[in-house]
Amino acid sequence: MPVQSMQAVAEHQLFKAATPLIATALIGSVTWLFVTVIELDKKIHVLEDQVVGMEKDLLTGYSKIEKLRDKLTDIRIEHSGIKSKIENTSGDPRPENNFHRER
Helix, strand or coil: CCCHHHHHHHHCHHHHHHHHHHHHHHHHHHHHHHHHHHHHHHHHHHHHHHHHHHHHHHHHHHHHHHHHHHHHHHHHHHHHHHHHHHCCCCCCCCCCCCHHHHH
C-alpha cells in the first residue's frame, strides 16, 4: 500500500510543478551562501593585512617614543648637573679637569 500512495503523490500535478521550483530555490540559496562566505573570507584577509600594517606602525611609534624618552632623560640629567657628579669618580667635589691624567 505505501507504494501506491507514493505513486499517487509522484503523479500529482502540484508535485510535478513544485519539484523544479524547490530544487532551483535550494540550489540558489546554497550558491548564495557559498559566494557570501567566500566574499567574507576575502574581506577578512584584507583586514588582517591592514591590521599587520597598523601593528608595524605602532611598533615604529613606540620605538620613537622610547628614543624621545631617552633624549629627554639625558637633557634632564645634563640640565640638573648630575652628569658632572656621575663623571667625577675621584671623590674630589671639584670637576675633574684631567685630574686622573696628571698624576
